[in-house]
Amino acid sequence: MANKSIVPFGPQHPVLPEPVHLDLVLEDEKVVEAIPSVGFVHRGLEQLAEKRDFNDYQYVVERTCGICSFGHGLCYCEALEKIFDANVPERAKFLRSFWFEMSRIHSHLLWLGLLADAFGFDALFMQCWRMREKVLDMFEASTGGRVIFSVNKIGGVLKDMDSAMIKSFVEIFDGMEKDLKRITKVFLNDYTVKTRLKGVGILTKEDALKLGAVGPMARASGIDLDMRKTGYEAYGNIEFETITSNDCDGYARCAVRIGELFQSINIIKQLADKIPDGAICAPQKGMPNGEAFVRVEQPRGEAIYYAKANGTKFLERFRLRTPTFTNIQSLIHILPGSELADVPLQILTIDPCISCTER
Numbered sequence: 001m002a003n004k005s006i007v008p009f010g011p012q013h014p015v016l017p018e019p020v021h022l023d024l025v026l027e028d029e030k031v032v033e034a035i036p037s038v039g040f041v042h043r044g045l046e047q048l049a050e051k052r053d054f055n056d057y058q059y060v061v062e063r064t065c066g067i068c069s070f071g072h073g074l075c076y077c078e079a080l081e082k083i084f085d086a087n088v089p090e091r092a093k094f095l096r097s098f099w100f101e102m103s104r105i106h107s108h109l110l111w112l113g114l115l116a117d118a119f120g121f122d123a124l125f126m127q128c129w130r131m132r133e134k135v136l137d138m139f140e141a142s143t144g145g146r147v148i149f150s151v152n153k154i155g156g157v158l159k160d161m162d163s164a165m166i167k168s169f170v171e172i173f174d175g176m177e178k179d180l181k182r183i184t185k186v187f188l189n190d191y192t193v194k195t196r197l198k199g200v201g202i203l204t205k206e207d208a209l210k211l212g213a214v215g216p217m218a219r220a221s222g223i224d225l226d227m228r229k230t231g232y233e234a235y236g237n238i239e240f241e242t243i244t245s246n247d248c249d250g251y252a253r254c255a256v257r258i259g260e261l262f263q264s265i266n267i268i269k270q271l272a273d274k275i276p277d278g279a280i281c282a283p284q285k286g287m288p289n290g291e292a293f294v295r296v297e298q299p300r301g302e303a304i305y306y307a308k309a310n311g312t313k314f315l316e317r318f319r320l321r322t323p324t325f326t327n328i329q330s331l332i333h334i335l336p337g338s339e340l341a342d343v344p345l346q347i348l349t350i351d352p353c354i355s356c357t358e359r
Contacts, residue, residue, distance in 0.1 A: 003028060009343060011040050018354035020347070026340060034335040034343075036328060038358055045359040049307075049318035054080065054288060057315065059150060064320065065355040066147045067110060070103040071298045072320075072356075073152040078232070079307040080154045082292035084284045090234075092156035094275040097234040098166075099143070099151065101264040101271070106135040107299035108261050111351045112187075115254065118344055119192060127183055131176050138169050156281030166272045173265045184258045188251075197250035201334040201346040204248055211329045215301020216260065217350055219244045220252040227297035238270045250349040257351065287311050298323055300351050322356035 005026050011019030019040040025033040048060050058080075062073040074096050081088060113128035136146045142161050143149040151159050161169075187193060203213065208221035218225050219242060226242045228235040243259035245252035288309035295304055301323030308317040327350050335346060 004032070007340065018352065020352060020354050022335075022343075022347075024335070024340065024343065029340050031335050031338050031340060031343065034332050036332060038328075038354070040358065041355055042358045046318055046320065049315040051314065053313045054309065054315050055154065055313075057318070058152065058154070059148075061318075061320075062148050062150060062152075064322075064359055065353055067107050068103070068298055068300070068322075068353060068356055069148050070099055070152075071296065071303065073149070074100060074233075075294055075296045075303060075305045076307070076318075077152045077154050078296070079292040079294045079305045080288055080309075081284075082294060083288040083290045083307065083309055084154070084286075086155050086284050087282055088156055089279040089282055090276050091160075091278045092280045094234040094237075094271055095157050095161060095280065096152065097238075098161075098268060098271045098275070099139070099149070100233070101268050102135055102139060104264045104299045105261060106132050106139070107351075108257050108264075109135065111257065111348070112184075112254075112261075115345070115348050116187065118348055119196070121187075121190075124183060124187060127179070131179060134172055134176060138172065141165065142169075153281055153283075155284045156279070158281070160280050166275065170269055170272050173268055177262065177265050180258075180261055184261075188255060188258065193254075194251065196342065196345055197254060197349070198247075199249055200338055200342055201250040201253075201349060202248050203330055203334050205246075207333060208248075208330065211333055212326045213301075213330045214323045214326055215298070215351075216243075216253055216256040217301060217323075217327045217330055220256045221248045222246040225302070227295050227302050230295070232294075232296060234271060234274075235267075237274055238267055240267055240270075250346055253349040287313060288315075300324055300353055300356075301327065320359065322353065324350070324353045324357045327352075328357070 007024045009024050010021040021037040023035040024031055049057050058073055058076050061076040062069045064072045109128050109132035113125045116124035140146045143151040151157050203221050205222045208218050208223055224242050243256050245256055289311040291308040293306050304321040306319040310316045331350050
C-alpha cells in the first residue's frame, strides 16, 4: 500500500521566480493532489484607485508587475480612453504595439532562461538573458526605463521614436532572431527536455476550455485564442498567425512560447514598415464618467481590465484579472499524476507571474 504524505512546496524555492505555495499530497513520489495558497505579496493596489488621481494611478498600475509593466500601463490607458471616447493618434497605436511586442519578447526570454536554469542548462540560461538584456537596452534608449517605462498616457504616448532608432532596433532583432533559431533548436531537440516534458502535465482542449485557460497555456491545448486578433491598438494592421499546438503537454507549452518569440519579431518588423507619421498624443480634458471593460493579450495570456469613473478625479472602482490568476486552476489540474521531481518544471511551463496575480 502506498504511503501518503503532504509536502509543502514554496513559497521560497530555488526554481520559483516568485512566491507561490503548494501543499502537495503524495503517494510515494506521485502527486495525488495540489492545494494552492496565495497572498504572499498582496499590496492592495486596486483600492489605491479610490485614493489616487486617475492620471497618477496609471503609474501605480505599471507597478503591478515589473515583467508585465508596459502592458498594465497600456491597458489602463485603453480603459480610460474608452470612457473618454478618445481618438488616439495612429502613430501612438503603432508605438504602443511596438513596445508591447518588445515586452513580450523580454518576458518570454526571461521565462526561457528560468526554464533552462531549472533543467541545469546554465549556458542556455546565460544566453537567453544576454539577449533579453539587448531588449532592455532598447527599452532604455526609447523610453528611459528598463523595468518601469512610464511612457503611456491617456490619449497616446509621451515619447516618440525616430526612423533611425526604429531601423536600428529592427537590425538588432534580425541578429537576435538568428541566435534564437540556433539556441531554441538545440533546446527543443534535447533528450532531457523531451524526456521531462513530453507527455507530462497534460491539459486537454476540453479541460482547458472548462478551466478557462488563457495565453500559451490555452494555445498549447489547441485553442485558437489570442486577443491581438481583435485588432486593438495597431494589431488590426498586422498579419500574423496564432501559434497553437495539439499536443497539450509541457513540451507543447514551451514550443508555443518559443514560436511566439519569432512571431513577435515578425510583428515588430511589420510595425516598423507601416508606422505612420503624425501626432503621438491627444490629451483628454475634464473628468472621466462611465465604465469600461478591456481585454488584451499580455505575454502570459488574456488580461481583463475594468474601470468605473464617476466624474471625479478618483475612480470609483478598478479591477484587473491577470492571466496567471486563471491559469492557476489549470496548474492544479495538471499536477496530479506527475512525479514530485516534475512539479517545478510544470509550474514553470505555465510561466507564473505571482506579482500580477496578488495585487
